[in-house]
Amino acid sequence: MTQTEVETTTTDEATGAAALGSAWQAPASDSAASGALARSKWLHVFSVLAVCLVWPLIWVGGMVTTMDAGMAVPDWPGTYGYNLFLYPLSTWVSGPFDLFIEHGHRLLASVVGMVAIVMFAVAIKGEPRRWVIALSGLVLAMVIGQGVLGGVRVLLSDRSSAMIHGCVGPIVFVLCCLCASVTRRSWWDRKGFDGQSNPPQGVGKLALGFAIAFLCFAYLQLVLGAQVRHVQPLTSTKMFTHLVVTHVAVAAGLLAAAPVLLTLTRRCGDLTLSRLGVGLIMFVTLQVLLGVSTWVVKYGWPEILSSLPLGEGYLVKSKGFFESMVVTAHVAVGSLILANAALIVMQCYRQNWLAAGDQSVQRSPSGVAPETA
Template structure:
């Protein structure tokens, strides 16, 4: 399986295209922050700290007496950590939603690739769905929906990372497209298997963090075993890239990123598990446990993002003249948006 070249003719110093890419990167950054904050909410069991939705204790509800801005300092909602965690997560989610709206509209107005415009609106649809999931998790007080919400967040982050890659100057200018051949075919298979194993590992982690009654031992055992599988696959991808594609700067950077992130992730996961076992009899979680478990969630998202980047780079198909291939579509788009 291979994907089309998908590059478009751009000028080397096209500031509008570069600005759109930076906006996509900014959206990805805040999405990662949102996932990290969500991990913090789950770690301290603050998912139901604010029991009403879409308002938070009546804030930003124009139909209620005493309407006030949710960022109003007089409310002092940040004085209580669980409320700070849950309400802050909602505010950050609203920001990511607004950024996604802006990104989808920007792509629709400025990108000549029809599939890319559809991808932007797919991201918009997914972030709306994710927001509704988060709301239903509260109104239904459902741990099952909380788990689905956590797993879907990783899919949304992967989609935003893909959009950032597709809008990057390196992609648009068709830099370092790998040459077809058996080594590339093997890399494609390896990277796809790595994504599948990694997302399975993420789902196991979500189930491990949302059992409702302490740690589910069977999920913990499978999750630990899965860590070795994912690490092995990342190592296989890295070695294959170094052996056959060391001169390809983009693939090489993505492979190194995967290697360093999976090493950090393995260390964080092991540390979090050991600390959790040591502190299980304690009534309250320590700051160290909260930091380690939250960092583990954030690093998992980074590993997923770097793996998505490498996989898309590997799946990209070399084209003789990528600019000519999209010239008719670009001309039609220019005529429509004059």
């Protein structure tokens, strides 16, 4: 952390609204008025709840694919003719593992759907920012769409649908993370330039472009991974090899790009960006290790690593518990990387906006934003 890095979490909840006003050196009398437009705490609570539910949902969904259990329940939206919530608990718990995990995936997804509905309702009721309301609405729409995609996958017994379902899941997770981020207190309370501390600095076009490119490639990587995972019976060896090589190349690129992104974004001095950048490096590194491990547990020790004695004589175990966890973790961490990258992009825009506002303040003789002076 450099000296210019600014802690983004500032004041406590009681003074939060006042702090928002103080960003532009608001008169003291406005502080009380700003309290009337307080952020929706409950939206934040439910957004965090959604994040905490969607990531496990991605885990369970990934496990469904890993265990090839996607078609363990042939009907939808019910389960073997039962209403989803009325399927006998004993049959579910004591039945085949494939059925257990697929039905569990559906139940958890239903809970996420309910949370998304509450999120949207809470946002409409108490959130003053229209774009945040729109964001929570988008979360709800995506959750519903994702559920329908899951149903289509089952009804058509179609692996392409399964692949799309798997690729949309991380987007839902990203949206939930964004919603949780923009509703947190530190986002709301974030100070602009108060004339005493260091003024906010923008991240610059290069950093912003780099962050967006990273996000795009992170998603591309996710899609490539899904292609490798859901390879079709008649896919040619050449096509599959291209997919794997591209997947590895993009992984290497992301691994190299993550520290560059941190370097570019931390120049503005925003601690949140620095933390996200460090987190991104950690996740991408972990993901590369998981990627190699996934290949090993799926196809054995790769020839390219034959000089390392570790994997000599390694026996691949089809659908072993540890092996399944490794493969599924690779899927789940991909979502974390995507969410992390999206948060960086979001934070970059916010930082630039704060910096732009700060310049306006500095240009104004009164130190107050020109529009309000």
